[in-house]
Amino acid sequence: MAEGLKVLDAVLGDDVSVETTEYDLGARRWHATGETLPDEVLEELKGHDAILLGAIGDPSVPSGVLERGLLLKLRFAFDHHVNLRPSKLFPGVESPLAGKPEIDFVVVREGTEGPYVGNGGSLRTGTPHEVATEVSLNTAFGIERVVRDAYARAQARPRRKLTLVHKNNVLVHAGHLWKNIFDKVGEEFPEVTTDYLHVDAATIFFVTQPERFDVIVTDNLFGDILTDLAAAVTGGIGLAASGNINPGGQFPSMFEPVHGSAPDIAGTGKADPTATVLSVAMLLRHLGFDAEAARVEAAVSADLAERADTQSTRTTSQTGDALAARVSG
Amino acid sequence: MAEGLKVLDAVLGDDVSVETTEYDLGARRWHATGETLPDEVLEELKGHDAILLGAIGDPSVPSGVLERGLLLKLRFAFDHHVNLRPSKLFPGVESPLAGKPEIDFVVVREGTEGPYVGNGGSLRTGTPHEVATEVSLNTAFGIERVVRDAYARAQARPRRKLTLVHKNNVLVHAGHLWKNIFDKVGEEFPEVTTDYLHVDAATIFFVTQPERFDVIVTDNLFGDILTDLAAAVTGGIGLAASGNINPGGQFPSMFEPVHGSAPDIAGTGKADPTATVLSVAMLLRHLGFDAEAARVEAAVSADLAERADTQSTRTTSQTGDALAARVSG
Ligand SMILES: CC(C)[C@H](C(=O)O)[C@@H](O)C(=O)O
Numbered sequence: 119m120a121e122g123l124k125v126l127d128a129v130l131g132d133d134v135s136v137e138t139t140e141y142d143l144g145a146r147r148w149h150a151t152g153e154t155l156p157d158e159v160l161e162e163l164k165g166h167d168a169i170l171l172g173a174i175g176d177p178s179v180p181s182g183v184l185e186r187g188l189l190l191k192l193r194f195a196f197d198h199h200v201n202l203r204p205s206k207l208f209p210g211v212e213s214p215l216a217g218k219p220e221i222d223f224v225v226v227r228e229g230t231e232g233p234y235v236g237n238g239g240s241l242r243t244g245t246p247h248e249v250a251t252e253v254s255l256n257t258a259f260g261i262e263r264v265v266r267d268a269y270a271r272a273q274a275r276p277r278r279k280l281t282l283v284h285k286n287n288v289l290v291h292a293g294h295l296w297k298n299i300f301d302k303v304g305e306e307f308p309e310v311t312t313d314y315l316h317v318d319a320a321t322i323f324f325v326t327q328p329e330r331f332d333v334i335v336t337d338n339l340f341g342d343i344l345t346d347l348a349a350a351v352t353g354g355i356g357l358a359a360s361g362n363i364n365p366g367g368q369f370p371s372m373f374e375p376v377h378g379s380a381p382d383i384a385g386t387g388k389a390d391p392t393a394t395v396l397s398v399a400m401l402l403r404h405l406g407f408d409a410e411a412a413r414v415e416a417a418v419s420a421d422l423a424e425r426a427d428t429q430s431t432r433t434t435s436q437t438g439d440a441l442a443a444r445v446s447g
Numbered sequence: 448m449a450e451g452l453k454v455l456d457a458v459l460g461d462d463v464s465v466e467t468t469e470y471d472l473g474a475r476r477w478h479a480t481g482e483t484l485p486d487e488v489l490e491e492l493k494g495h496d497a498i499l500l501g502a503i504g505d506p507s508v509p510s511g512v513l514e515r516g517l518l519l520k521l522r523f524a525f526d527h528h529v530n531l532r533p534s535k536l537f538p539g540v541e542s543p544l545a546g547k548p549e550i551d552f553v554v555v556r557e558g559t560e561g562p563y564v565g566n567g568g569s570l571r572t573g574t575p576h577e578v579a580t581e582v583s584l585n586t587a588f589g590i591e592r593v594v595r596d597a598y599a600r601a602q603a604r605p606r607r608k609l610t611l612v613h614k615n616n617v618l619v620h621a622g623h624l625w626k627n628i629f630d631k632v633g634e635e636f637p638e639v640t641t642d643y644l645h646v647d648a649a650t651i652f653f654v655t656q657p658e659r660f661d662v663i664v665t666d667n668l669f670g671d672i673l674t675d676l677a678a679a680v681t682g683g684i685g686l687a688a689s690g691n692i693n694p695g696g697q698f699p700s701m702f703e704p705v706h707g708s709a710p711d712i713a714g715t716g717k718a719d720p721t722a723t724v725l726s727v728a729m730l731l732r733h734l735g736f737d738a739e740a741a742r743v744e745a746a747v748s749a750d751l752a753e754r755a756d757t758q759s760t761r762t763t764s765q766t767g768d769a770l771a772a773r774v775s776g
Pocket residue numbers: 185186189190342376616617647
């Protein structure tokens with residue numbers, strides 16, 4: 119996080135000053151106070167232009183507490199329905215895939231519906247007769263707005279291709295709703311080529327033919343799975359950025375690395391801050407600082423290419439320094 | 448399918464005769480009669496020792512009709528709760544992954560619960576106010592039996608490692624039920640090393656470190672996604688076999704390639720029958736013909752190694768002939 123803010127300051131220079139408020143949320147606070155995201159904090163956050171979220175999670179906190187109580191609470195409270203996750207294999211970066219494929223696509227993951235709504239329960243909990251449910255909720259309203267956003271993004275890119283990923287041969291109700299809306303909204307974008315893939319088949323193409331993708335639109339859970347796989351094939355989760363966007367601007371959008379908090383290396387200076395720095399670039403673009411965003415991305419790209427040559431093993435803050443130097447240079 | 452039966456006959460030789468009944472199900476029948484799986488056929492199938500299922504599906508049939516009405520109907524009616532999917536990178540087979548990793552694991556996918564139960568619906572269908580739901584149903588009974596089966600399989604393998612894959616930080620009710628049962632049943636198998644991964648993280652390891660997996664147990668939907676990815680990294684869906692097992696033997700188990708029907712190449716003689724032949728090996732093992740199963744697998748392994756040398760482009764039936772010759776030789 120420190121490196122992300124360092125690069126943000128450096129790229130904005132003296133012309134623009136950034137006012138930041140730091141909130142100590144996450145595992146430490148939960149242990150100390152039992153709180154995940156207090157209402158006052160949520161209220162205060164509304165007064166900000168954007169949120170930069172450090173990776174959360176710690177094995178000492180029961181699974182789900184911070185995820186649901188902090189991260190997902192923010193996504194839902196601030197109606198972050200466009201969860202934007204670009205995937206690009208930068209020159210010089212090793213992919214686990216043979217043959218250095220060209221990868222440059224973006225996943226538009228729905229962020230406020232599907233199996234993430236928290237609508238489930240358990241009956242006869244803890245007994246041999248327990249039954250647990252999880253309900254995926256999908257609305258025409260929620261799907262249409264994210265599908266339209268994805269079409270607009272595809273339209274603005276050179277290849278103009280949009281792929282819908284779902285599982286409409288099994289999840290027929292949600293799947294057909296997605297597919298019908300995808301087809302209907304597509305009529306407004308005659309220049310965009312469309313495609314549909316079941317989620318299982320999509321994972322195959324991610325490793326055998328990732329160059330076939332341009333923009334992908336998909337539901338919350340499939341998007342979660344696909345974007346981790348996308349990060350893996352583009353050189354790892356240490357490089358993957360994301361934006362939780364509230365397109366209307368009614369609430370602050372939130373930018374975060376796709377990776378977790380890596381508690382095993384916390385404080386060792388080994389973490390790669392690149393995903394956070396690329397998230398800062400997304401934040402800048404979202405707020406209209408397009409030139410600055412491009413400069414951050416160019417700095418990352420140059421830095422990654424150079425790393426490949428020098429085999430450097432820098433610390434977290436050395437990488438941050440190097441990127442800050444590039445964007446201010 | 449013809450090649451699978453050819454190899455089955457060849458490996459059993461004159462000692463054992465196989466009585467087969469052929470059922471013409473799938474797209475053609477649906478177009479002709481509107482039927483997917485008539486009750487009489489389901490009843491008759493019960494009298495068989497096992498089912499070998501050809502890949503189903505055709506773009507001329509609406510998505511979901513054959514999947515739900517035929518394939519899933521069989522899995523549910525015959526209580527195929529252990530959906531067994533081995534993943535092995537055979538010598539000589541190209542993987543899309545760089546560096547030829549060692550891959551040899553098996554996914555035990557739950558086959559009769561989760562989001563596959565068909566419990567969903569749609570309100571205000573076709574209007575801008577449509578709401579569609581999909582309910583994932585999970586029972587302690589259903590999870591425990593598949594988890595125990597997976598432990599037993601892990602126990603019988605040299606590495607004795609079992610990984611549970613779920614998403615218990617978001618799907619907390621179903622996820623915690625899976626995790627609690629996984630931990631509890633694990634006490635009966637002290638020699639098995641265990642691990643837990645979220646499904647998104649699991650996809651990363653499938654491409655960066657597939658050698659870490661031995662046996663994986665997971666829910667129906669995650670298993671669907673992971674096994675397609677596993678097939679991709681082990682050389683493609685043309686080689687992936689599966690068994691829909693009813694361990695108690697109350698109903699016939701069913702064996703099928705993981706791939707679809709590839710209607711674009713139907714009848715051209717280009718389809719690789721290997722996945723069907725490996726499914727025949729699983730069928731043989733299930734019925735107690737262990738030596739014969741091993742012979743079929745050895746034949747496939749030798750054939751794949753030789754293919755790499757000769758760059759051969761055989762037809763479907765030539766590959767079937769080659770495998771039949773090997774197992775009878
Ligand atoms: C931490 C978890 C709740 C989250 C998700 O599932 O969305 C993460 O995996 C992600 O992709 O941002």
